[in-house]
Amino acid sequence: MDRSCFNLSNWNIIRILGDDNVLEDVLREIDQHHGFSKSQISKSLDISEGMLNDLINQLIRMDYLNEIESSIDCDTPCTSCPYAKSCNIVPVKMYQVSHKGKNLLKK
Numbered sequence: 842m843d844r845s846c847f848n849l850s851n852w853n854i855i856r857i858l859g860d861d862n863v864l865e866d867v868l869r870e871i872d873q874h875h876g877f878s879k880s881q882i883s884k885s886l887d888i889s890e891g892m893l894n895d896l897i898n899q900l901i902r903m904d905y906l907n908e909i910e911s912s913i914d915c916d917t918p919c920t921s922c923p924y925a926k927s928c929n930i931v932p933v934k935m936y937q938v939s940h941k942g943k944n945l946l947k948k
Contacts, residue, residue, distance in 0.1 A: 863888075867896045868905055869946055872938045884894045897936065905942035 863886070870882045883893045900906035910919040910932040919925045919932045938946070 843863055864896055864900060864903075864905075865945065867893065868938060868942055871897075871906065871936055872942070901936075902944070904939055905945060907937045907948050909937055914917060 867882065870885060871877055874881065879890050881895055883890045886893070888896075897906065901908055914930055915922070919928075922928065927932055
């Protein structure tokens, strides 16, 4: 498979030649696998986990994906919790496809 890298806003984003929809593919994988693992998605799309992290960050910047920090033991998201700075619970980073992302996937 022929691949080329280019710089987009100081991020190395991969463009798989012949498939301009790699960001959409990542978004679709996240949407389909609610409790996903990055290694599972990177294997499924044949990209490295580092590249997947860059693509996820790009999807967040484009407002197609929301990053949520929370804990299994707590119902309040860490960003809106008044005790977040003094809490001993290690938050878990989760991702949710945004409304804008859902609309993109419907096309």
